[in-house]
Amino acid sequence: METPPAAGRYRIDRMLGTGGFATVWLGHDDELDSPVAIKILADHWAQRSDVRERFVQEARLLRQVDSHQLVQVFDIGELDDGRPYFVMSYADRGTxxxxxxxxxxxxxxxxxxxxxxxxxxxxxxxxxxxxxxxxxxxxxxxxxxxxxxxxxxxxxxxxxxxxxxxxxxxxxxxxxxxxxxxxxxxxxxxxxxxxxxxxxxxxxxxxxxxxxxxxxxxxxxxxxxxxxxxxxxxxxxxxxxxxxxxxxxxxxxxxxxxxxxxxDPVFPPAKPTVSDQKASGKRRRKVWLYAGAGVAVLALAGGGTAMALQGGDDGANGIPANGDPHGRLLRTNTDIPKKYRSLIIEAGSWCDQKGMSPALIAAMLKAESGFNPTLADPQKDEYGIARWTPKILVFWQPGGLNNPEPTPAQITPELSIPAMGRYMCYWGKDLKGVPGDPALNLAATYRSSSKKVVQAHGVPAKWKAYTDKVHQYIEDYQP
Structure with a gap:
């Protein structure tokens, strides 16, 4: 099949796939400098009014629903030969x-x-x-x-x-x-x-x-x-x-x-157990009990792959690509390292969870490590700016169990800060109806578990000093 040179203002590079009714091509939006997918109705169907209408209706439906969990349609038009096409999200990782x-x-x-x-x-x-x-x-x-x-x-x-x-x-x-x-x-x-x-x-x-x-x-x-x-x-x-x-x-x-x-653990003993977690000195992040069902890792659905709690992608939650220089989401005149601002904003905007915010993530990082990216506490098996335990972080890192367990040296801010957002977005759903400050309940969940916070009807006494620090820092960082 001959490659059409263009569809409207979109350059066409190569075929991605073909079906009984249409062909999908990889295109490029030169004005926005972005790859796109272009679906073009097959020429032997273009003269059938019913097929043509169904093709156009598909584009309309995708546009009307306009969900990040559906292919999104950006434009529609006709080629010079009259065949209709529509322009949509390019899935660079296939099917x-x-x-x-x-x-x-x-x-x-x-x-x-x-x-x-x-x-x-x-x-x-x-x-x-x-x-x-x-x-x-x-x-x-x-x-x-x-x-x-x-x-x-x-x-x-x-x-x-x-x-x-x-x-x-x-x-x-x-x-x-x-x-x-x-x-x-x-x-x-x-x-x-x-x-x-x-x-x-x-x-x-x-x-x-x-x-x-x-x-x-x-x-x-x-x-x-x-x-x-x-x-x-x-x-x-x-x-x-x-x-x-x-x-x-x-x-x-x-x-x-x-x-x-x-x-009620039901997974093979090769997975981390409760005793493993106790040995690490920190009982939070009980995800091993369901063998990494970190549905917030989407990245899915995710993550994840992206989970069920998908945010922070392509500015979907209004995340500024330039690190929010005007302080709309996070104050600028603070001790938050500039190089981590975008990661913090991404994590704090991961989902629409009550109490979740970039200021909360920044406050927790301050309380956890003082923004120290090389923190190492082998006795507790905690490392990095967010004090992750490697065997737990493996579930919340991008890709989840698709990627190997990180070594302490691999627990970078780029890995561990977004994982905080995924973790709290997933477990935060269990806190509905729990009294107290939602942000501090999330912080306590990160340090213990959502179950403990629910049982204590708020921040457990063991973590009150920690959440008091977080509260103080939130006031410092909140715009």
Whole structure:
């Protein structure tokens, strides 16, 4: 196929992929100096008004939903020969299908991706859109400042509004589509996408799509906790009345189940244990109890991969790329090292968590290490500017368990500061309704655990002196 030289003002460099209806090309926006993906309707379909309208409708739907967990559309137009095209996010790390070709994902990445994808599906459902074709090739992966972002693509067979309940022809992909999608007039609703989410999650956990009936994921991968089996298998129930009613409830069930493993370890002994943590002298960051289900590492979904708690990427939360020189998010006339400001702002803006802020991150770094990037406390097994323990940081670093456990010398500010944001965004959800200052409750969670803060109805007495320091520093750093 001959490469078109351009699509409007966008230069076209090479083909990324082709399908039955359209071809996707790698392009470049010279005005903004940014790579883009350009989807062009195939010439043999361009004269079909119904196909053409469906193609344009896909672009409109993606633009209307405008979620970071969906491919985002920036522009639309026509080539000189009349073929329509639209310009969208470029996924520089390929598709989930390509990644799964190497086998199942690490548990932390699989769970982070599942929750990130579920948020995208819920964003569609909030607009009365049912995707109907959730599968690995329709999940794209893009690198971000915080790690990675998982993005849903291809709304070519999506159903919208009252069309959901009208006559529906069979559509979807074997292995991932709900049984009702194989029926004429099966009228798939949001629960069909819940099935697709379950199938995607199953594939990420086990390395293969589910069969019929689906075996528990833990039978195929012993790193999967049995408590996850029930959540995933309910999503895959053949009877849609028994599935999770919504994508967000599916994601919430994953999160709640992981929380329950806090007191019931179910992973192989090769993983860090409670005794390991006691030996390190710091009981915070109990993530090893669910073998790295650091869903906040997205970077997912994440992280992570990006998690479920994805912020700090591409300015998604209004993070200034120049380190906030005017002090909108963090005071400038303080002892905060200039070279760490952007990292602190990124971490403090990772999610919309009550009490979370760049000032809190800066205050905690001051209390932890006095901003000393080379801090080393071997007796407590804590290192770096944020006093991380290597065997715990491995779960919250960019990429999670995709990357090896860092050595003390590798625990740089670039690694450890963003991990603070991921950690507190994930565990902060457990603090809802806990009395006291939300910021100080987060700080105490970082030093102990969310469970201890909930049990103490606020900052535990053991960490009161620490949070008093944090409070003082917050006042110094808050704009």
């Amino acid at each position: 989930l299908e390509e990644r799964l070709a190497a086998g199942p994902l690490p548990l932390s990445e699989a769970l982070g991706a599942a929750q990130a994808i579920a948020r995208g599906v819920q964003a569609l459902h909030s607009r009365d859109i049912v995707h109907r074709d959730l599968k690995p090739s329709n999940v794209l992966i893009r690198s971000t400042a915080g790690g990675e972002r998982f993005m849903i693509s291809d709304l070519g067979i999506a159903r919208t509004g009252d069309r959901i309940s009208s006559l529906t022809m069979p559509a979807g992909s074997p292995g991932y589509m709900a049984p009702e999608q194989a029926q004429i007039d099966g009228a798939p609703d949001a629960r069909a996408d819940v099935f697709g989410l379950g199938a995607l999650t199953y594939h990420m956990l086990t390395g293969e799509p589910p069969g019929t009936p689906a075996r528990p994921p833990s039978e195929l991968q012993n790193t999967v906790p049995h408590t996850i089996d029930a959540v995933v298998l309910r999503a895959l129930d053949q009877d849609r009345e028994r599935r999770w009613p919504t994508a967000s409830e599916f994601a919430g069930a994953l999160s709640q189940t992981l929380g329950r493993t806090d007191t």
